[in-house]
Amino acid sequence: MSEIRISGGRVYDPANGIDGEVRDVCLRDGRVVADVGPTARRIDARGMVVMPGGVDIHSHIAGPAVNAARRLSPERRTAEPPRPSALLRSGSGGIVPSTFATGYRYALLGYTTVVEAAAPPLAARHVLAELRDTPLIDKAFLILMGNNQVLFELIRRAGGRTSPQLHDAIAWWLASTGGYGVKLVNPGGVECFKQRNGNVRALDDQLDGYAITPRQILEAIAGAVDQLGLPHPVHIHAHNLGVAGNADVTLETMRTLTGRRAHFAHIQFHSYGGEPGGPLRSRAAELAEFLNGHEEITADVGQVMFGEAVAMTADAPVAAMLRELGADKWLSHDTEVETGCGIVPYAYRRSSYVHALQWAIGLELFLLCRNPWQLMLSTDHPNGASFLSYPKLIRLLMDRSYREAEAARANQRAIGRSALRDGLEREYTLGEIAIITRAAPARRLGLVDKGHLGAGADADVTIYDDLADREAMFALPRYVIKGGKVLVQDGELRAVEDGVLLSARAPFDERIGEVLESLWGERYTVSFNNYPVGDAALREPARVIEATGGG
Amino acid sequence: MAEARSGGSGPPQARAGGSEPPRAIICAGCALLCDDAAIVDADGAPALTPPCPLGTAWLAERAALTSKPAATVDGAPASVSAALARAAQLLREARRPLLCGFAQASVEDVRAALVLAERLRALLLLEVQRGPWPGTAAEALRGYASATLGEVRDRSQLIVIWREDPERTHPRLLERLGIGGPPPRLAPGRTLVVVDDRDTATAARAQLHLELPRERDLEALAILGLLARGRTPSASELVEPLRELHARVEAAGHVAFVHGAELTGGAGGQRRALALYELVRALARRLHAVTLALPISAGERGAREVLAWQTGYGTSVDFATGHPEPVLATRASAAGESADVVLAVEQADAYAAADAALIALSSVPPATDAAVWIRTAALGVQAAGTAHRLDGVPLTLRAPMGGDAASTAALLARLTEEAVA
Numbered sequence: 001m002s003e004i005r006i007s008g009g010r011v012y013d014p015a016n017g018i019d020g021e022v023r024d025v026c027l028r029d030g031r032v033v034a035d036v037g038p039t040a041r042r043i044d045a046r047g048m049v050v051m052p053g054g055v056d057i058h059s060h061i062a063g064p065a066v067n068a069a070r071r072l073s074p075e076r077r078t079a080e081p082p083r084p085s086a087l088l089r090s091g092s093g094g095i096v097p098s099t100f101a102t103g104y105r106y107a108l109l110g111y112t113t114v115v116e117a118a119a120p121p122l123a124a125r126h127v128l129a130e131l132r133d134t135p136l137i138d139k140a141f142l143i144l145m146g147n148n149q150v151l152f153e154l155i156r157r158a159g160g161r162t163s164p165q166l167h168d169a170i171a172w173w174l175a176s177t178g179g180y181g182v183k184l185v186n187p188g189g190v191e192c193f194k195q196r197n198g199n200v201r202a203l204d205d206q207l208d209g210y211a212i213t214p215r216q217i218l219e220a221i222a223g224a225v226d227q228l229g230l231p232h233p234v235h236i237h238a239h240n241l242g243v244a245g246n247a248d249v250t251l252e253t254m255r256t257l258t259g260r261r262a263h264f265a266h267i268q269f270h271s272y273g274g275e276p277g278g279p280l281r282s283r284a285a286e287l288a289e290f291l292n293g294h295e296e297i298t299a300d301v302g303q304v305m306f307g308e309a310v311a312m313t314a315d316a317p318v319a320a321m322l323r324e325l326g327a328d329k330w331l332s333h334d335t336e337v338e339t340g341c342g343i344v345p346y347a348y349r350r351s352s353y354v355h356a357l358q359w360a361i362g363l364e365l366f367l368l369c370r371n372p373w374q375l376m377l378s379t380d381h382p383n384g385a386s387f388l389s390y391p392k393l394i395r396l397l398m399d400r401s402y403r404e405a406e407a408a409r410a411n412q413r414a415i416g417r418s419a420l421r422d423g424l425e426r427e428y429t430l431g432e433i434a435i436i437t438r439a440a441p442a443r444r445l446g447l448v449d450k451g452h453l454g455a456g457a458d459a460d461v462t463i464y465d466d467l468a469d470r471e472a473m474f475a476l477p478r479y480v481i482k483g484g485k486v487l488v489q490d491g492e493l494r495a496v497e498d499g500v501l502l503s504a505r506a507p508f509d510e511r512i513g514e515v516l517e518s519l520w521g522e523r524y525t526v527s528f529n530n531y532p533v534g535d536a537a538l539r540e541p542a543r544v545i546e547a548t549g550g551g
Numbered sequence: 552m553a554e555a556r557s558g559g560s561g562p563p564q565a566r567a568g569g570s571e572p573p574r575a576i577i578c579a580g581c582a583l584l585c586d587d588a589a590i591v592d593a594d595g596a597p598a599l600t601p602p603c604p605l606g607t608a609w610l611a612e613r614a615a616l617t618s619k620p621a622a623t624v625d626g627a628p629a630s631v632s633a634a635l636a637r638a639a640q641l642l643r644e645a646r647r648p649l650l651c652g653f654a655q656a657s658v659e660d661v662r663a664a665l666v667l668a669e670r671l672r673a674l675l676l677l678e679v680q681r682g683p684w685p686g687t688a689a690e691a692l693r694g695y696a697s698a699t700l701g702e703v704r705d706r707s708q709l710i711v712i713w714r715e716d717p718e719r720t721h722p723r724l725l726e727r728l729g730i731g732g733p734p735p736r737l738a739p740g741r742t743l744v745v746v747d748d749r750d751t752a753t754a755a756r757a758q759l760h761l762e763l764p765r766e767r768d769l770e771a772l773a774i775l776g777l778l779a780r781g782r783t784p785s786a787s788e789l790v791e792p793l794r795e796l797h798a799r800v801e802a803a804g805h806v807a808f809v810h811g812a813e814l815t816g817g818a819g820g821q822r823r824a825l826a827l828y829e830l831v832r833a834l835a836r837r838l839h840a841v842t843l844a845l846p847i848s849a850g851e852r853g854a855r856e857v858l859a860w861q862t863g864y865g866t867s868v869d870f871a872t873g874h875p876e877p878v879l880a881t882r883a884s885a886a887g888e889s890a891d892v893v894l895a896v897e898q899a900d901a902y903a904a905a906d907a908a909l910i911a912l913s914s915v916p917p918a919t920d921a922a923v924w925i926r927t928a929a930l931g932v933q934a935a936g937t938a939h940r941l942d943g944v945p946l947t948l949r950a951p952m953g954g955d956a957a958s959t960a961a962l963l964a965r966l967t968e969e970a971v972a
Contacts, residue, residue: 070860084873093863122699197837330693331694525727526586
């Protein structure tokens with residue numbers, strides 16, 4: 001029996017209404033419990049801050065696109081390589097670290113659960129293999145379904161609506177891949193791009209050859225996810241990412257899904273005003289206001305931070321756009337039936353009008369959205385910035401004077417076009433930081449055992465020194481405990497273990513297999529029977545979260 | 552770590568009269584990894600259906616392996632334990648160990664090899680690095696555009712096969728790309744162009760055969776690149792035939808360039824690869840252009856993927872300093888020359904490092920004398936495991952035939968325990 005008492009720390013457990021109260025947190029055998037015995041290991045957390053382990057709802061850490069990005073920039077990974085030891089494997093760092101380094105760095109940062117936000121189902125074996133080699137953190141992945149030709153056909157057959165067959169197909173796909181949720185990236189747009197470099201501009205564009213519209217794809221699949229009662233709602237990367245004026249289609253998409261659960265990814269990249277081809281403007285205030293009025297909709301920000309990044313997206317038209325803007329390197333990969341991918345190594349410069357405005361828009365969203373349970377922290381790693389920039393971002397949110405000083409260093413024409421010009425007074429509290437970095441992501445993911453420190457929760461705990469410099473505080477936790485085991489102490493990894501794969505499961509009519517197989521052969525070049533991932537070594541150890549069967 | 556186990560559904564396929572029903576198999580005879588294949592009996596010998604000479608030869612060779620010794624030490628039959636002990640001793644005493652091969656290795660095998668390489672602080676060369684494979688370095692300089700097989704089959708109106716002969720090297724590729732079959736599902740038609748100065752079987756299938764000398768490949772790609780950018784190339788007898796090709800490319804909404812080591816390997820290969828990628832990039836402004844690379848062996852693509860995700864580099868790496876450092880493609884051969892012990896993993900033709908002791912873990916006996924050879928369960932025949940198709944799609948290969956050998960991954964794990972305990 002393994003017991004730990006964390007005593008004397010200030011606990012932030014917003015899911016249970018605890019906001020800085022000094023109290024003990026007790027752990028036994030991998031779970032939070034009400035009390036432990038006198039022989040429990042004692043961690044003296046006086047003067048420290050105690051939170052649940054971090055939960056990253058949207059990141060890119062595993063799969064063919066991530067791996068291609070690694071190969072694309074070998075020159076960016078030679079500084080500070082991870083050194084192997086008796087405990088640790090070697091690897092390389094940079095913006096897209098190797099798998100072992102990814103797990104170590106997330107854990108050292110205090111994160112215990114990370115979601116890979118865009119996995120092609122055809123490459124699920126690859127995604128699972130990389131996640132297996134990403135130690136320490138619990139992992140989940142969302143499967144890309146917004147440009148799936150088989151689903152298009154099912155939606156078409158149902159007259160552009162959701163249907164029991166669509167429900168069953170989505171459930172089949174999750175079961176076949178080990179995925180956790182459904183991701184829609186530029187629904188219909190990637191298919192247009194693969195045809196002849198086209199794209200979707202509006203929700204009611206007719207998709208050539210499919211007799212359906214992006215709106216129908218959104219409604220049908222969002223409806224199916226809700227009907228299935230999957231733990232996480234449909235996760236949407238909206239159309240026209242990065243394009244001036246895209247706030248229109250983002251708001252239209254939100255309105256289309258009003259009344260249903262939906263999570264919007266990296267909303268910063270979708271909050272732009274102006275005209276296509278013209279200068280960027282901010283419409284963050286409108287997006288924030290919409291979120292403020294619709295609590296069934298959540299989002300993660302996708303904050304841009306100045307410095308290196310990699311545009312890595314299933315939204316291949318976006319990468320093609322960056323290529324045309326003069327990107328040095330460009331990679332594109334079309335995956336049959338399902339999706340695409342575009343990668344462009346990138347850098348955000350504070351002197352650039354566009355980059356500075358993007359940076360400001362992300363902060364506007366954080367500061368104008370009233371309910372932290374609806375707007376979660378992310379940089380869409382590595383698209384907006386590395387996940388290692390989270391501590392700096394937290395400081396920007398908590399420290400107004402620091403934020404203003406940073407804004408003063410950025411392109412002033414851009415800052416002048418944002419609400420930062422007038423100074424936004426809001427400063428996030430530690431309780432709110434705990435919400436946006438663990439409690440809200442866990443809740444939105446439907447992970448009832450994570451993101452909080454109530455009895456029965458997973459014993460995932462991060463303990464920080466309570467430093468005035470919030471960046472330093474969050475950059476180097478004193479302790480990171482996962483499943484009741486101390487993994488990090490005093491900034492060093494003390495133990496390494498595998499972490500668990502989190503998968504979602506919903507029941508489905510097995511006869512969907514016959515329907516899918518009838519649509520398979522003329523589309524895929526992999527046999528239907530060879531597609532599902534049955535390898536236990538890839539899918540275990542796993543925790544399966546059951547769908548609730550109706551939302 | 553997945554344990555690829557030997558095992559299967561029965562004894563090797565050697566029944567008379569074709570009485571045994573076909574058994575499904577994913578063929579690892581080349582990097583195409585056809586997964587619609589089955590083992591049938593052909594006059595007492597195993598064969599594949601749909602028919603493929605390369606696949607049948609691959610299967611037949613591996614089905615007959617159980618008659619070979621389990622291991623050899625200095626050419627004499629030995630137990631696996633004795634062979635492992637000798638191999639471990641060689642590796643422990645090595646000044647500069649080298650791991651190489653992976654032609655028929657699974658993802659699980661490569662993962663196990665990387666554990667050993669890291670612990671030994673060894674040099675790890677991918678099979679193709681025996682000669683320069685500058686295509687990798689070119690990718691890292693500018694990137695590339697690619698697609699899976701189905702995208703090319705269903706959308707490409709023009710397929711240009713550049714100096715490769717897949718009818719010989721990947722016999723079912725043209726079939727699987729739909730060449731000679733019905734029109735593409737998502738495009739109005741399909742034309743095959745072959746650029747090659749050889750009268751190959753592939754060239755015989757083409758609607759247009761551009762007979763271009765090998766030494767003019769770079770010039771030709773540069774001319775096409777200029778045409779793609781709307782510029783006028785300097786006078787050359789290549790310009791007119793290439794204008795015709797360019798016109799076909801421009802008329803096609805979707806074009807695929809199929810290429811391999813014949814174009815992007817060898818001296819100057821990196822420049823040719825870059826020229827191809829620049830051409831595709833220029834074309835991508837107006838139409839959808841992709842490339843499809845043709846690695847030869849079943850393990851090649853997967854080995855690169857595992858290397859990339861575990862080390863960050865999809866190339867050969869050197870663990871001498873304790874962490875992986877990339878080995879430049881053009882220096883790979885030179886780097887290997889310093890090895891004193893070579894561990895060849897699933898590579899039939901051993902790396903020829905002068906004066907190095909060779910340890911071979913392979914289902915097929917090594918082509919050269921080895922200090923140690925341990926017979927492994929052949930991937931896709933006696934051992935299950937994951938492999939990546941030439942377009943990156945991962946597949947789980949089964950073990951339809953029984954066998955008595957351990958998997959490569961299991962043997963590497965044992966070797967790691969003994970060599971670096």
